[in-house]
Amino acid sequence: MLVMVAHAAPAAASATTAAVSPAPTFSPLYRQIKSLILQRLESGEWRPGEAIPSETELAQRFNVSQGTVRKAIDEMAAENLLTRRQGKGTFVATHEDPRAFFRFLRLVPIAGGVEPARSIPIECWRAKAGPEAARMLALQVSDPITIVRRVLHFSGKPVVVDEIYLPGEIFGNLTLEMLRDFQGSVYSLFETEFGVRMIRAEERLRAVPADRMSAELLNVREGTPLLSVERVSFTYGDKPVEWRRGLYSTAEHFYLNELG
Amino acid sequence: MLVMVAHAAPAAASATTAAVSPAPTFSPLYRQIKSLILQRLESGEWRPGEAIPSETELAQRFNVSQGTVRKAIDEMAAENLLTRRQGKGTFVATHEDPRAFFRFLRLVPIAGGVEPARSIPIECWRAKAGPEAARMLALQVSDPITIVRRVLHFSGKPVVVDEIYLPGEIFGNLTLEMLRDFQGSVYSLFETEFGVRMIRAEERLRAVPADRMSAELLNVREGTPLLSVERVSFTYGDKPVEWRRGLYSTAEHFYLNELG
């Protein structure tokens, strides 16, 4: 049945759209399988850290060959949505994995050493979205939001000061205690406690002078150049669910980026 | 013949190394094909922008199935070493491609618009490598190097001031005139005139105050926070061939980074 849909789709697509636009040409079978798997992930049917059914079983279930399922999973593994483990199975990616840590925090000490960051939450409060937060989070102005202020320490020293803006609809129950008590990264908490998995993010970097409050928190002089990092994070379906403004002290750390 | 090597390799490898270390387990056939193709690229047999032989021909040549060649090329396309064009062939990736531009210059205007950067070379001279340049370029101290200073303009305004350090052995003939006259990016010139193709790079970002010279060139006040971007670029075989220090004015631009 799925096969028929698969073969019918491109023909129908080109028939209806060819005269309008040449863009949406063709959707191969493995992409349809991919979006079926994606649906299961979005719906929470297969949860972070769990194994999904084996390739052969998915192939039977979807009535396609194992190679087609494989190609779908290949792409999703490349996008860090799934993780393959030979001999064990294919697993839904999770931020519990320490590898995921440095994918989202690219700060490295100038002088060697790989100490993990320690997050120290300062405040957590509710507010109404201003125009900027609303735009970034695709909300309406004055929709409820939750804001977290915190500091990140590396080997005991404050290096990053952060403000995290979250949609109140999802994160209305977030409290300072949860942030304090949770073992693991913030994204790990979001995933475990709120069922929200961050897939990708965009960061915008600038150099700015330290304001008084940040200077105090980071133990630098007011006006010291800091790295300003604005991040919007997206979950499934490219839905923005976090907006973050961070100031990084780059006296003893740098932001490492790989250009592929 | 190659097939025999392929099948013999893992057995031999595990026989000799199993007792020593469990690391270098197994090299599948498609990776051997991949490194054969890589050799052709490194040697310049297939040059940037040119088409490589078709998959079927490579399969015959290497005595493997087309699917195996395909998988090798798949990986190399994912690494931006090759570019596939349906119906036309597979091509060696090149920095002439405008897509390659923003892979290596992630500066975006805050207020919309996608004006291309204009590179204005200021100086180009020979020098001897200091300890830092030597380390970054994997040279000996006092080996010859070539240094370029330049400014990047966006819509007529200076935004980036750059110093580029290059191994003299390769870039001994680089002149200010070449930089001025060449149409296209610096990497495009390196590729065309010096046969050096940049594959990947690492950037280290910090926020620093503008020194007097940079402040003048960028038309900002001394001490203004600037984004310091240090880059080491690598060619085939992870050989470093460029070290760059740039100062970016982030008054009207930001550095955009995608976290996947």
Add this chain to the structure above:
DNA sequence: GAGTGGTCTAGACCACTGC
């Protein structure tokens, strides 16, 4: 229409994990 990459299949066998 010939040639290229892109998709899909079916089946064999290998490497790894865990019972």
Add this chain to the structure above:
DNA sequence: CAGTGGTCTAGACCACTCG
């Protein structure tokens, strides 16, 4: 040993480009 992902093959057909 059974079950999983990983590799390799051979062949069919589709989509795209170009002369």
